[in-house]
Amino acid sequence: MFKIMIVEDDPKIREIVLENITKWGFDGLGVEDFSEVFNTFIKYEPHLILMDINLPSFDGFYWCNKIREVSKVPIIFVSSRNTNMDIIMAVNMGGDDFIQKPFSLEVLMAKMNAILRRTYSYTSVESNIIEHNGAALNLKDSTIIYNEHKLELTKNEFKIIYLLMKNNGGVVSRDKIMRSLWEDESFVDDNTLTVNINRLRKKLADIGLDNFIQTKKGQGYIIL
Structure with missing residues (x-):
């Protein structure tokens, strides 16, 4: 079963996404302590991360950079910030896709499934x-x-x-x-x-x- 880690500051969005991915047969974890994003990633070992940009203390770009130091796990940025610079930053920091809020759950799931297929179809999902x-x-x-x-x-x-x-x-x-x-x-x-x-x-x-x-x-x- 694929594990999805959700780093989203809005608890309502977090719960909606969690509920939706569970219906699709994924295992989901919503981060609530935003000072522990990296440690949660290490312990949970997700196959994909949904990352908000605007987060308490450190933003999503910071956490993406920390995770990229140890892993190539797919990261999709989900944010209300939609300037060209935000999208460029997301890509340069190692993001695999960018979805603007408000978003369609159907579009989110389609993008998640596409990335999971590309990433894990011919490789082991075991962690490094x-x-x-x-x-x-x-x-x-x-x-x-x-x-x-x-x-x-x-x-x-x-x-x-x-x-x-x-x-x-x-x-x-x-x-x-x-x-x-x-x-x-x-x-x-x-x-x-x-x-x-x-x-x-x-x-x-x-x-x-x-x-x-x-x-x-x-x-x-x-x-x-």
């Missing part, structure tokens, strides 16, 4: 992001984002955090991590992994992820 407690690991560019802070990871750092996040709260043994990092761990000093883990912990703490990687004595590592 792994999320755990608000931290988002981008599998495409080896970065991790937390509270809008972006951290670039080295090859080994990415492999470590990928194994831990993919295991979704389970313990990963030191041997398994070492086998992932080095082809033959028997030639690697056991302390080398500890150095890598400690360096990664420090970098994660710098973006607010304190104690994200925990040691389970005699077992391995786990993320919290």
